[in-house]
Amino acid sequence: MGTARLLLLLAAAALCCASASPAAKGGSCSKFPALFNFGDSNSDTGGFWAAFPAQRGPFGMTYFGKPAGRASDGRLAIDFIAQAMGLPLLSPYLQSIGSDFRRGANFATLASTALLPNTSVFVAGISPFSLAIQLNQMKELRDRAISSDGNNGQLPPLDIFGHALYTIDIGQNDFTSNLGSLGVETVKQSLPSVVNQISWTIQDLYNIGARNFMVFNMAPIGCYPAFLTELPHSSNDLDEFGCMTTYNSGVVYYNELLNNSLAEVRKKLHDASIVYVDKHTVTLELFRHPDAHGLEYGTKACCGYGGGAYNFNQNVYCGNSKTVNGQTVTATACGDPQNYVSWDGIHATEAANKIIASAVISGSYSYPPSKLCSP
Ligand SMILES: *[C@@H]1O[C@H](CO)[C@@H](O)[C@H](O)[C@H]1NC(C)=O
Numbered sequence: 001m002g003t004a005r006l007l008l009l010l011a012a013a014a015l016c017c018a019s020a021s022p023a024a025k026g027g028s029c030s031k032f033p034a035l036f037n038f039g040d041s042n043s044d045t046g047g048f049w050a051a052f053p054a055q056r057g058p059f060g061m062t063y064f065g066k067p068a069g070r071a072s073d074g075r076l077a078i079d080f081i082a083q084a085m086g087l088p089l090l091s092p093y094l095q096s097i098g099s100d101f102r103r104g105a106n107f108a109t110l111a112s113t114a115l116l117p118n119t120s121v122f123v124a125g126i127s128p129f130s131l132a133i134q135l136n137q138m139k140e141l142r143d144r145a146i147s148s149d150g151n152n153g154q155l156p157p158l159d160i161f162g163h164a165l166y167t168i169d170i171g172q173n174d175f176t177s178n179l180g181s182l183g184v185e186t187v188k189q190s191l192p193s194v195v196n197q198i199s200w201t202i203q204d205l206y207n208i209g210a211r212n213f214m215v216f217n218m219a220p221i222g223c224y225p226a227f228l229t230e231l232p233h234s235s236n237d238l239d240e241f242g243c244m245t246t247y248n249s250g251v252v253y254y255n256e257l258l259n260n261s262l263a264e265v266r267k268k269l270h271d272a273s274i275v276y277v278d279k280h281t282v283t284l285e286l287f288r289h290p291d292a293h294g295l296e297y298g299t300k301a302c303c304g305y306g307g308g309a310y311n312f313n314q315n316v317y318c319g320n321s322k323t324v325n326g327q328t329v330t331a332t333a334c335g336d337p338q339n340y341v342s343w344d345g346i347h348a349t350e351a352a353n354k355i356i357a358s359a360v361i362s363g364s365y366s367y368p369p370s371k372l373c374s375p
């Protein structure tokens with residue numbers, strides 16, 4: 001499948017309690033006993049690669065020391081968030097071996113869209129597990145926990161669903177998958193339905209008892225090495241930081257739609273907490289001033305082929321080999337992923353994810369302001 005065209009990413013996580021070791025014992029950091037996540041590659045902890053094995057190195061090299069089903073060299077923001085909450089790293093719902101859902105589950109899969117896809121993973125690389133499917137999986141998990149009546153092995157205890165945190169980080173693939181062919185103005189017309197899908201999902205989850213939500217907005221994909229390489233743009237569309245302004249303003253438009261739609265949902269669901277997480281601002285800042293955050297490279301991928309400004313070649317995606325002009329070439333990882341924002345041209349490095357997560361956990365990028373951890 002066209003891995004280089006798999007388009008999802010981003011996540012947020014945190015280190016809220018890095019100095020408060022009791023958090024590691026499970027509880028003082030966070031008021032939530034469990035975490036259920038919906039999304040794409042930005043927060044997929046192994047779902048896609050459980051369904052379509054197997055992922056290869058150098059993915060996972062930094063933290064796990066082997067491929068761990070994540071589109072990064074290490075942990076995703078959702079991993080840092082789970083750790084800060086005193087929870088285990090989330091098991092993917094699709095993972096049949098070794099999963100434990102007692103403290104939550106992860107329904108996210110790489111290349112998922114909010115809307116039902118019109119194409120297949122084998123044609124365009126889009127995951128079949130779109131948001132509506134992920135919601136059905138959540139309902140099934142809950143139904144199975146209920147029917148097993150507490151005697152449920154690796155399933156969540158029944159009283160956890162109403163107290164858990166539900167995180168949603170999706171929409172990026174809806175935005176990017178047709179950008180090259182349709183252009184940003186046409187894609188923008190489809191964005192209200194993407195946002196509506198997310199809002200309906202929140203209401204559906206509310207109807208089965210969920211009360212605490214965090215919804216992540218979209219990162220500035222106009223700064224991603226992959227899109228800088230693949231998407232048509234003129235050189236005067238680049239801003240002073242080397243990001244594409246037209247695509248990035250499309251992202252800002254999407255984020256406004258999302259923020260407004262969540263405000264509407266909040267009016268309907270009075271006893272729910274629905275938090276809009278501005279991952280966009282944090283990530284944009286990393287691309288613009290990597291050095292201010294202990295990083296060196298913004299718009300250049302760590303793992304890729306071709307070198308140059310972006311080190312990205314869509315025909316030789318991170319970890320893949322290909323014959324080019326009779327020679328076999330491989331897209332390998334840099335030796336210092338801790339200095340990069342972008343891991344593979346699309347997804348963030350563990351280093352960037354850690355910074356994004358810290359920002360999310362701090363609550364400073366949340367509307368309404370809300371700390372994940374108690375003070
Ligand atoms: C799929 O196709 C239908 C009918 O052409 C269209 O209404 C829908 O928006 C498409 N979905 C996506 C995700 O493009």
Ligand SMILES: *[C@@H]1O[C@H](CO)[C@@H](O)[C@H](O)[C@H]1NC(C)=O
Nearest residue numbers: 255256259260263276278367
């Ligand atoms: C989101 O909307 C709220 C109002 O509902 C506003 O106060 C806030 O500034 C918005 N956040 C962003 C990042 O645009």
